[in-house]
Amino acid sequence: MHQAIPYKSWAPLRTTTTVPLIGRPNPTAVAAEDKIIQGTSNDHAMIKNMVSETAVIVFTRRGCCMGHVVQRLLLGHGVNPTVYEVDEGKEDEDAVAKELEMICGGSKSKVVVMFPAVFIGGELFGGLESVIAAHISGELVPVLKQAGALWL
Secondary structure, eight states: OOOOOOOOOOOOOOOEEEEETSSSSSSEEEEEEEEEEOOOHHHHHHHHHHHHOOOOEEETTTTTTHHHHHHHHHHHHHHHHHHHEEEESSSHHHHHHHHHHHHHTTTOOOOOOOOEEEEEEEEEEHHHHHHHHHHTTOOOOHHHHTTHHHSO
């Protein structure tokens, strides 16, 4: 019988800090406190590095069917894309979209990033429609080869 390989996406854009639990039976116990990253320069550098150092990366909402279709299409071509799943929530989505827009062209850019967003070779390729259109027209494979995602 086949066994499924566990799937793990990139960690969400959150930091975890520990805070002491006051008034608990064990005074040394701590609890994790999540803080949503709000566009600091370190966060911008982290996302920019992920985009520039990965041949194909897909930014999608967690559990989004369109992101799943993009991933399956790329896997069908023999590409194993990095998938960054954004937690469903306006704050997370807005923070990641803003960072991706900054990467695409700076603060004065008119680029609007919507999920799923596919970056190939460090540049925004588009969303589901762009990937499917390139697949149908036969332009997707050459783009993937040029980015180093395919070795055919």
